[in-house]
Amino acid sequence: MLDLGVGALLHDIGKLDLPARSRHREEHFTASETKLYEAHVTHGVSHALKMGLSSGATLVIAQHHEHADGSGFPLKLGSERMTPASCIVALVNRYDNLCNPSVPVKALTPHEALSLLFAQGKNKFDTAILNASSR
Secondary structure, rough: OOHHHHHHHHHHHHHOOOOHHHHOOOOOOOOOHOOOHHHHHHHHHHHHHHOOOOOOHHHHHHHOOOOOOOOOOOEEEEEOHHOHHHHHHHHHHHHHHHHHOOOOOOOHHHHHHHHHHHHOOOOOOOHHHHHOOOO
């Protein structure tokens, strides 16, 4: 639980190393801007190692953009290679980004966000964790 909490709190710490305009992925990003954005995971792992975080918390930071179906980044891991804490943070991070996007007018209500996760995210997130989110 400690690894889950610390990893969740610090999952985006690598964004500190990015220019402000690159900290939130946008639809209009070029390939190089997307690559820069995705590098926040590597930067985050570097910060975690410098801080002496546990391996569990560091893995949450490293895997918070991975998807159960292997379509995430940076390593395209499937849920079988992700830690349970990372699977939780990946789902919660997506939910949070739907409810609190960088452009507030695009915000979804919590109900709309959950509906979208179930409609479009069944393969992207651990099924047991996704099902638990609706309880």
